Amino acid sequence: MKKTSQQLIAFLLLLTISLSAFAQVEKNSLSLSISYYNSNNQTQYLVAHAKSKIDGKFQMIPNIPVSFYIGSKTPETLIGKGVTNEKGDALVFIPASAKDEWNKAAKVSFVVASPATKTFDEGEGTLDLTKAKLQIDTLADRKIVATLLELKDSIWTPVKAVDVRIAIKRMDADLNVAETPAYATDSLGVASADFKRDSLLGDSKGNLVLIAHVDDNDLYGNLSSEKTVPWGKSYTYISQFDKRTLFARRGKSPIWLELMAYSIVVAVWGILIYLFAQIRKLKQLGAA
């Protein structure tokens, strides 16, 4: 009897250990983080990143529902909700309703949280941000200056020794204005660069968009600022759609192709018609 009880206890113990081990394998811990973006001092948004260590590697986790909060994690401070995409990111724009909380102090915190799912534990991430703004302007001789200021005791104060990327905004990426992509701010918070891209195609009026970036800064997040300048070469797009090209529609083939093709066809069929005429001549000779 005693032996049977011992066996039963051992079995239950083993089962508990197995189940807990199984549960551990099933559920992964989730790591959440937030990035802050301020685009051209106008649009502010937050991006949550969800990742988890699976098979020894960090992987981006999609389909995680996340909630964003400003200040602290309370229902009153909720500013938006989202679901992570295939890159593990979820984006939310900071709404006007968060204005009061935002204006409370020079520093602001954001919290992102996700509930536990079938495969992941609940997760939470925070971001402590110092309010800052980036400005871009131009001087004579095509000099570009970008100024970084942070809010200190209600006063915008220059920030020293922060890398600012100064570039020209193109369709799919930014193009450096000179050989160096980034410039450090001085004691006045100014980073300056010389524009060295002559004859760069702009819009129809030759306008280019200059852009300054502060990327992934621990204190200020991601900031950017833009300015349009007439430093480019004017470019007007001319559509090739209805021109005579090899890829054009019927009736719009290149003249050289038409000349070649039709002259070959006319020459060869001219010979054939001549030969058919010879058959007629042979008939006439035979009838004579």
Added chain:
Amino acid sequence: MESLAKQKITEDLLPQKFGKPGKIWVGVLLGFCAIGIIAYCQQLSKGLVVTAMRDYVSWGIYISNFVFFVAISLVGSLITAVLRLSDVHWSTPLTRIAEIIAVSAITCASIIIVVDMGRPERFYNLFLHGRLQSPIVWDVIVITTYFFVSILLLYFPLLPDLAILTKYKERTGARLHKLYSFLGSFWKNTPSQIHIGERAINILSVTIIPIAFAIHTVTSWLFATTYRPGWDSTNFGAYFISGAFLVGAGGVVVAMFVFRKAYKLENYIKEEHFDKMGKVLVLLALLYLYFNVNEFLVPAFKMKKSEEEHLLGLFTGEFAMVFWFAITTAMIIPILILIFKKGRKPLPAFVAGVLVVIGSWFKRYLIVTPTLLHPFLPMQDVPENYKHYFPTWQEWVIAMGSLAGALLIITLFARIFPIIPIQETITETEQHEKD
């Protein structure tokens, strides 16, 4: 040849009625054609879904057949034009065989391309609304032109023979006599007619060579102007033309043997002809082998990632058996047979010719299908049958029907017209006797 009298040559070379084997042969061919037509009717009513062609393999054995027919049709220009212009006289008995192969092949090439169309009733739009920039339109123009040039090249040398045939009404029968009279009764063999006829043949011989090169180069461009593994080649025009001459010459050797046996033409198609055609075949097989080495060795040496799957599929993968079969039967074995004098006797030369023709058909299949199964972008989210291609019975039957149709045209032509030029043989014999 010297001892053969003019009368004997004429009587030997007059078209002969089918014997029992001939009737069976025609019956079999008609049977294949009929089954092919039935399958095509089914395809017409249900659409191309009855074939195994899907989104990826949209060109299956119909287009392989088309390329094969276009290739074999080039032999007309090789035997008739190139050898005539080179003042080679031994090929005289073979010219008509070559020309009728060319005409039948180009006819069936035109038919099979219509068969490949999902909506054949809209075919006329190619002529009305074709884009001149498209190689498909060039192909339509050049095939039509080549067809008429081949017909004329068949017709002009036939005129003196038609005049001879009209004199044998009792032997040929009333209906055929009517046909001969309609086609050539005006030929009186006068010096001015002979002059016009010879000039016309010379003009055609010069004209047909660039057209023949154009027809197969344009066919190769249908592939080479498309950016795909296996087709993205600057070698394709020359590669196709060399292959075309090879299969055409192989077809002529096969036809020579069959007509020689069936019509007892040993005095006209001699062992000498097999010997010389055998040498021509070796040269063409070596040339085609050279282009094949270029076509496969260079990309295999680089083994670009995007082409790797296609090339390995051919060398060691799912198409390896067909690939090595085609290379071996179309080139290597025929070279090994025909390089020896004994191999250029009629029977071994015939075997080599058959191997060339069969191997060449599979070679065309390999040019078309494996490439379509290996697009640059991976095949994703498609039904499993899109990823493989094996023709349905309808495709096989229609393809066989078109091959039977080509053979039927050649057979019926040989029944109606002399398969060896009578007048030219007489003239050459007389010339030979004079010399």
